[in-house]
Amino acid sequence: MATAHSGWIQRTRIGLLAVQGAAVFVAAAFVVAAIAGFIPGLTTNVDQLHWAGPASHAHLFGVFQVSVLHNLLHLVFGIAGLLLARTFARARAYLIGGGLIYLGLWVYGLIIDLAGPRNMMPLNNADNWLHLTIGVVMVLLGLTLAGTKTPTGADGEPLIPDEE
Template sequence: MTHTTATRRPRGAHQWLALVVGVVYLLVGIAGFFVTGFDMAGFMEHDPDQTLLGFAINPLHNIVHLVIGILGIGAWSRSASARTFGWLLLLGYGAAFVYGLFAVNNPEINYLNINQADNWLHLGSALVGLLIAVWPAPARVVEQPGTSEAMPPEVRGPHTGEAGPPAR
């Protein structure tokens, strides 16, 4: 009787980190609307009094957080999509950090109501994105149906219906 084996890669730390980042940004986006409300008149308003835990926000800023949260939650389950999410965080928040350097003291271009605390958070989020993007993938494991056995490919023997380690 031959047994088929299935190779799978367990979820990596980069995927779990993408999920955590996604959930946090989704919750921050939701909580932000309790501060700013849904008033379209102040959609892109620069108002230093609208803050959530010291971070300046406005409805547009909240929507950006919601989108990032949804992307992270949607991307975490596959390694490649989690890495893509990481690169998007790096590029998007890297750009937001640079934009914030100019926008913090210029209300005319501060459409996201960014303050200095936001700038540091954006830099940190960009670095977390880099971490998600380049985190090493976990080793593949081979599972045999009907057993709880899981072995790396280099350890499998001929009993699995496949060749064992290469001869030396």
Template sequence: MSSAESGSSTGTRTRAGASWLRPVVAVLGLLYLALGIAGFLTPETAAVGHETSRAVWIFSVTPLLNLVHAAVGVLGLLAATRRTGAIIYCWVLFVGFTGMTAYGILATALVNPEDPINLNWADNWLHGLTAVAGLVLGIVAARAVNRAAAQAR
């Protein structure tokens, strides 16, 4: 085998590491974009207290939360175009949604009617599970890329 042939197969193996990540990130991005858009399209309903003034399925919606969900969705779709972007997106999901989960737990426990985000427990679960998914995907993808790079050497 010539050196050019072995170089191309090495490059192919290196690129193959974590090839599953980009579609997974695209699906996460689509889900969050759909949630954000659905929140903007949901008419206001009459609700009392902290339970939320509007809801999409079981999740509370406010303009600020809709904007966050839509931005996370768009960033996910953009990140899915490159493997490195997808890995970075996973880590950003982990850090960002860990913070959102912590804030949501405090906000839900303290029940402040003037809370601009107005999270409920369903939102906390969604954000917590997204943070865990970001962590797991980030670790598994980084290991797959490192394993592929080690095999290429």
């Protein structure tokens, strides 16, 4: 909706729907994790950070094995989420689809030899269980927060009054 005010057209400020807010939060967490994967102190053994594979001995927070490829994939996944969070349907698709991808990555991490050549990311047991958690949380957010499409203003007030 547009209203005339002092010769300028003003648009009603619409806040994010819950599913969009969750997508922004998850996507931002991926971007932060991706950047943290390159920062000494947050990532141990940064000097041993390899492009890919289990030879990379860098660990985010000293726990999660990372590589340049791993960090870049998190960055791409986060940026994609920020872009997709612009609409209800795309935010929901990001959360559910991304959650399913992470559940698939968890299964992949369980069935491969973590020291073998198929471990391109690289993954360790901590990564596997984090991927399970991320996958479950993203799918649940996509399913449970999608219950309402009622837009709210920037301060949370409904912009469409409830019909009585």
